[in-house]
Amino acid sequence: MKLTVVILNYNVRYFLEQCIQSVQSAIKNIDAEIIVIDNDSKDDSCEMMKSKFPQIQLIENRENVGFSKANNQAVKVAKGEYVCILNPDTAVAEDAFLNSLKYAESLEKMGALGVYLMDGTGNYLPESKRNIPTPAISLLKLLGRVKSYYANHLGDKEKGEVEVLVGAYMLLKRSVYNEVSGFDEDYFMYGEDIDLSYKILNAGYKNHYLGSLNVLHYKGESTQKNAKYYERFYGAMQIFYKKHFKPNPILNFAVNAGVFIMKKLRHTSEGKNQAMISTEQAYVFTENFSLFKKISEKIEIPVKNVSKSMLEDQIIKNAMLIFDVDYMPYSQIFSVMDQLKNKNNQFRIRPKNCNFILGSDTSDEKGHVMVF
Template sequence: MKLSVIILNYNVRYFLEQCILSVQRSIKNIDAEIIVIDNNSPDDSCEMMRRVFPEITCIENKENVGFATANNQAVAIAKGAYVCILNPDTAVTETCFKEVLAYAEQHPNMGALGTFLMDGTGDYLPESKRNLPTPGVALKKMMGKGHKKNGYYASHISEKGEGEVAVLVGAFMLLKRDVYNTVGGFDEDYFMYGEDIDFSYRIEKAGFKNRYLGSTAALHYKGESTVRDKTYLKRFYGAMHIFYEKQLSLTSWQKILVKMGVFAARAAHPLLGASAKRQRTHIEQSIVFTNDFSLLKKLSAIYNDELSSSAIAVLEDTILHNTEIIFDADYISYQRIFTFMQQMSNKGNRFKIKPPGCNFLLGSDQSDSKGSVVKF
């Protein structure tokens, strides 16, 4: 088997369904499998899996064992020569896995591979490619200089470019299963956050090269897996402390300074800063791009008839502003949806997607806050 796609789920039932549907499209002509592992979700994720995707292996944990342990569980039963660690709050294009596998085959010494990740507003997520967060680099980020040269983010590669990069994000990581096993998988001392940094670092220490491929895009509703609250801060900065203690050769004085710095950063972190960066704009119109009249009728009831429909040709020639744009993924490919979202980001637009064959819409207006599910 060529590929095993590993999706770790916790309490995001509707986003998980879209993720699987998009992956199924992308692996259509690839010898591949999907493995879902659920960390004791309190919603009906597992019931949905049994009902909608009975053919897919779903491991149902009886407790939340965290990111590292759960992914290691799934990879242990994977059959693919390659594995892709994928968040449930993502969606991929129809050609994603064909493209990343072809790229991987061209780079035999490759460690992990990441792609261009965008949020629900169409904005690029800079954590798609990062430098090693040494204490100095982390300090730059806390001072708002993460995008500078040699900063937290790997700015030496353009967003749409490709090349070697030190650290990738765990929302999308493709690598050979042999490489995964060679480095021992994810370090289970981490519960959530920091595992991807540690994993990327150990891959490179083992002699492989992590790479970034910006020509392939994926959607990541980041707020579904990264809610900025006190628990997040405790886990994130705790993970960074574990990484510094285990992986970097620091003197005793440096360890003391790092511990003080991590504590200070956690105490001073602006919890709402990231979510406040995008101001909500007034929506002047709502348009659904579909050729399904029954869908238009159902959505019109929700939008009180303040909804119009249009053909995809309109998007080819027009840049919309201050518009709620609904994409029907039964009518438009994810590839084109992502392209349109990028073209029309930062223009006051909001985006929602109806996954193929589904009776709900998904969207997110903020990178670091919960998205929305509209059922009809």
């Protein structure tokens, strides 16, 4: 078998359903399998899996064992030559895995491969490619100086070697994953992708970034930047420093002080300064009149049924764009989102044959699901 796609889920039932549907479309011409592992979700994620995807292997944990341990569980039973670690709050284009595998197999000493991640607003997520976060670099990031944290030697749409990739989409040979012992289980959540990237480099492999391949990562569904986030993220960084760097009490104190300040600032600013997108018109890209009618009954602003040709005629602003995947493939949806980002637009997707639309308007808040 060529590929195993591992999806770790925790309480994101609707986003998981979209993710699986997009993956199924992307592995049609590949000898591949999907493994979903659930960390004791309290929503109906597992019931949905058994009902809608009974052919997919589902591992149900009876407790939340964290990101590292759960992914390691899944990889242990994987059969693919390659594994792709994939977040449940993602959607992939129809050619994502074909192009990833083709590029990976063209490289020597390939470690892990990452791609261009966009959020629900169509904007690039800079954590798609990063540098090794030394204590000094992490402290600068805390203080708002992020230039050295991200791998800016490569353009967002370029390809080449980078040091650190993000675990939302990480493709590598299963043999390499096992050689470096997978994700370090001392990390519960956050930092484990940095650690794995670093271990891969130390094992003599090269990590690569492929900027021509877009993956949608809502991010806010799994990463809300509240006080607990800062505590867990920089707690993970401290584990990373202890494992891979010489002790530096001064920098450790500075990082701890920075975490304390950021948590306080975040607490006082929660609920403030969140950019709210106000839209005047909704456009539904579909040929399904029944679907259009159902959506129209749920949305308060004026709703219009349109075709793809509209995108050639005008630049859309101040609108909600609702894409029916039965009418428009993910690859085209991602292209439209990129084209119309930063124009006060909202983007929603209706996965194939589903009774809901979903999206996200910020990178660090919960997404939106509308069931009809």
